[in-house]
Structure formats: structure tokens, C-alpha cells
Amino acid sequence: MSPKGKTRIRRFSPVQRLFHVLLILSFLTQGATGLSRMYIETSWGKGLASVFGGYESCLTIHKYVGIFMICWFLIHGLYLFFKIDWRQFPRSLFGPDSLLPRLEDLGQAIQHVAWMLGIDRLLRLDRWGFLKKLDDFLLRITRLPPLNRVSYLKEFDGLLSVITKPPRFDRWGYWEKFDYWAVFWGIPLLGVTGLIMAFPLVSTRFIPGWGLNVVFWIHRIEAVLAMCHVFIIHFFIAHLRRHSFPMDRAMFEGSVDLAAARHEKPAWIARLEQTGKLQSQLVAEISVGRKALLYVFGYAAVGFGIFLLIGGLVNSTSITW
């Protein structure tokens, strides 16, 4: 049981939340300045650009904020270096508190999709009927002796038992790990191509000038991919699905509701309870005023992202360059 008033469990440290806030601000600025240049022929693009001082100053802001993003990305790399538990290394990298992907994540992803599709329930209800049909099918096409068929069915039953089991997520779900590591492919790709284009006279000393044509498209498609992923998938999962609605405050407040965590991340809570660390991780709810502030900030970011997404989609046929 949680101590009185402490109904939430700590999930992110203040430094991690600061990194996320910086990412939100810089990502939205980059998205807005980049899109306003991309759509400058449209009234939507012109209006967006005017917020940042016009077409030329959009590029200036885009370059400086891009360099700022690269800097904090490198600082985040340093932070990770110091955050690694070197005494337990390399075991600590593959523990349940680590964000490194594990094979277990793949299994959980399959289980999760099976749960979404309702396969788990369907198979649990008629598992033996399904296996009987499979046995008949095997007999018909292979003419295998009964002993072999039984061994195959046992294997298959083992697989079914994994699929039909609902996933028990630990601290990090596979989708959260994907979101985290996507930044590690997005920022280097956007950062390097951005630097190449920002300093073409220097970069063309090392790559041919026609490389600028190529990196332009890498930068553009990767940026569109990143924005669409964040504005559609990340926003929906973190804020709009039923479990998180109206907003998952974890990344702003640093903690999540214990009951909700017990529901979505049962293995994490069970592990903390078993090791007796749960009590030390519990924190109280923040004040209503602070909560309101977080909602305003969070929804301003979500709203602006959706504005960029819809504006971009609606005007996509008017892109001239």
C-alpha cells in the first residue's frame, strides 16, 4: 500500500524531463521554420514564416536551433555515459531499467498486437478445437505418424501459449524504446545533412557539390517522417488513447499514477514490490496550479504539432519546391 497522499511513482528525473522539454521546444521550432520555408508559396506557409520574421530569418533560426539540438544531443550522450552503472557493466545495459532493446520486446510486441486483435481471447476459448483442426490438417498433407504430429502440436501449443498470454510490460514498453531510439537515428541524420547544407562551402571540400542535391532530400524526407511520427503516433499514444487521456503527465511531472502503472506496467511494479523499492519511489501529486500549467504547456505543444500536421497535409499539393 502506498503511504498516505503518495499515489504516484517516480518515472523520470528532472534532468531527463529537461531534455524532453528542450526537445519539444527545439523540435517544434525546427518543424515550424522548416515547414514555413517548404510552404512559402502558400498563404499558410507565409503566415507561419511571418511569426519567425520571414523567409530568410526562418533559415537563420533553423540553423541556430539545429546546432543547439546537435549540442544537447551530444550532451545527452555524455549524460548516458555517466548514467551507466559501470560496476554492473555490461549486465546493467540489458536489465529491465535499461532502454536498450531486448529480444523480450519483440515477444511483447507480438503479444500486444495479438491482444489488440483479440487473438488471445479467441485462441484461449477454442484452443483445443484449433489444435484438433491443425492435427487433421497435418495428417492430411503430411501423413506423419501420430507421435511426430503430437510433438509438432506441442511446439505449436507452446507458441500459442506465448501469444495468448497478455504482455506484462516492465518499466519500458517496446513502443517507448522505439520512440527513444528513433531520436538517435533522426538527429544524426538530420544534423549531419543539415550541417552539410548550412555550411556548403566547407562541406563541398569533402563531398562533391552534387551531394548537396542528395542530402537535401534525405533531410526533407527524414524531417517529414519525424514530424508525422511525433504528431500522429507519439501524440496519440502519449496523450489521446484512453489509458493516457487527457494527457500523460509523466514526462512533465516526472511521475505516473501508481494504479495506472500497475495496470500498464505490471512487471515493473511487481519487481519494485519484490525488491522492496516501491515505497521509496512513491511521490505525492503536484498542486492543481502546477498541474494546470503542465496541461497548458503540453496541450500547446500538441495543438501546435497538430496545426503543423494539418496545415502541411492540406497545403501539400501546393509545394512548388
Place this chain on the structure above:
Amino acid sequence: MWQPVVRSFRESFWSVLVSLIWLVILVTLLPNPALAQGEMVMDIRRYRERELSTGYYEEYEVKSARLVPIVSVPGVRRGLFPYSPTGAEVRIRTRLADSHRGIKFYKDLRCEYCHVNEKWNIHTVRGNLICRQCHGGEPIASINHYYSPMNPTRRHAYVCSKCHEGASASYASYVIHAPNPAMLSTKETFPVLFYVFWFMVALAVGTFAVFLPHTALWGLRELLMKKEKTEGES
């Protein structure tokens, strides 16, 4: 009183012919009228001098194919083909002093009347440049003509540097009139652009092909889920 000399046709013919022979002899005996320039432009002579000395050449020494009987034209025809003073010029307009030579009603046409796709480049669309600001005034020399400012040997200095101060030859290899990267024809003209573009598109489409249905299903499943939450059911 002066009387005009009346000559027969035969006499006139022979006098003209003899005069012409004398003229030819005179021309052959005279020194080269532009010997100093000849020293600078005689490819074979300079080639031999360098070949015997260092074997290394400066960019200005990489001469046009004016005196070379066989030339290769990139993008027009694979390999080598015989060069004739008229034939190649008719077929290929990349090496003419006036690339628009012989085009009917040329002076009444706008550039984009023929160069439809070339109009859509970032310098024109976004930089508000007009064609002549890079390609120069009439006559617009072919891009590979030796004395053209657009020639890759000096494009960076004569054209790009007007705005991009310090542009190098490598910098000038940026393709202003880049083809549409999505088009199949780009596979032939700019293969790196074509393959990189489609790789990035495949990456984006692949990501969404996994995560869009995943997200939609998840949202739907949670929406239809019973309100009671039980331990072990995510």
C-alpha cells in the same frame, strides 16, 4: 588620252589566277599573324612541353577538344564518336559558342518556352533569379564550350561566386536543374539521387506501415475495452 585596256576573257582569267597564286605564296611566306596567341593556344605544343617536363597540368591547360579528331560527349552517346565540324554541332548543342544558333524565331521566345523543367529550380523559384543572371547575355555559349563561363572548369569562379563567395569547383558541381528524384528517368541521369530518395521513402513508408495500424488498433482496443481493469490485462 587614256584608253581603257580591253582584254579578252581568257586574258582576264589568267591574270586573276596568277594574282591568286602570288597571294597564296605571299601568305605562306608571311609570319603567323598571331604568333603570341598561337603559343598559348597550340594544344599539341603545350602538351608536349608539359609531357616532357612534369607530366602535371594546371586546370587552364586542360584544353578544349578543338584540335582533337575524336571527342566523347557525356550523356549524349556512350564511348567515342567521330567529330566533324558540322555534324556534331547539329546534333549536340553542349559545345557551341552560341548554343541557340539556328533556332527559328529565337529572339521572340522566352527561355521557359523550351526549358520547361529547368524553370523549376530553387534559384529561380526561391532566389528570384532569372536565367540570364547565371547563363549570361547573348550569345549564350553552350555549357561545355571551352570559353563559356558555365564550363565546369570555371563555373565556380565566373557564375557561382557572384553570390556564393569562395565557391569551389566541387561546390559548382551542385546540380541546379536537378531532375525529379522520384522519376524513373532519374535512375539514368542522377542514380544516387534516385536510389537515396526511394530508400528514404521506403524508410518512411515502412515506419508508418508498422506504426499507423498498430496505433489505430491500440486506440480502438482500449476504447472498446471494459472499464474494469484487471491485474495482468494490459
